[in-house]
Amino acid sequence: MYQRLQDKPLLLFLLLTAVSLLLRLFLASQDLSFLDQIFILDDSYYTLSIARSMAKGLGPTVDGLVLTNGFQPLITLFQLPIFLLGFNGDSAVVFAIALSAFWGALSTLIIGLILLHLS
Numbered sequence: 001m002y003q004r005l006q007d008k009p010l011l012l013f014l015l016l017t018a019v020s021l022l023l024r025l026f027l028a029s030q031d032l033s034f035l036d037q038i039f040i041l042d043d044s045y046y047t048l049s050i051a052r053s054m055a056k057g058l059g060p061t062v063d064g065l066v067l068t069n070g071f072q073p074l075i076t077l078f079q080l081p082i083f084l085l086g087f088n089g090d091s092a093v094v095f096a097i098a099l100s101a102f103w104g105a106l107s108t109l110i111i112g113l114i115l116l117h118l119s
Contacts, residue, residue: 009119013112020108024101032090035097048096051076055083078103 027039049062050071058064060071082095 009116013109013116016112017105017109021101021105024104025098028094028097028101032093040093040097044093044096047071047076048079048082048092051079052083052088052092054080 027035046062050060050068053059053061053064054076056064059067060069060076061067078099079096082092082099087095
């Protein structure tokens with residue numbers, strides 16, 4: 001027998017997660033100059049610079065000389081593989097946006113599962 005989507009909360013949260021991921025990946029596929037104007041904060045480039053330096057073995061530094069502690073270490077840790085895999089320049093920024101899309105969709109799913117468990 002046909003059941004409404006509201007009667008299947010797990011399916012609803014999985015659908016919302018998929019929509020969340022697709023929307024974010026669609027945004028990530030836009031032209032980088034467009035994304036830079038409306039979406040990417042200055043701190044994003046700062047964090048990517050630190051991740052790049054760490055991948056080169058220079059430690060947490062923006063310029064390769066002076067160490068810094070003014071950054072979000074978890075985000076930098078998640079961005080570190082971008083440079084370890086050899087991405088650089090614009091491709092690194094696009095990869096970081098796609099990675100952010102993945103983590104955002106995963107958080108949508110986790111919050112949904114927690115809400116299901118609490119209800």
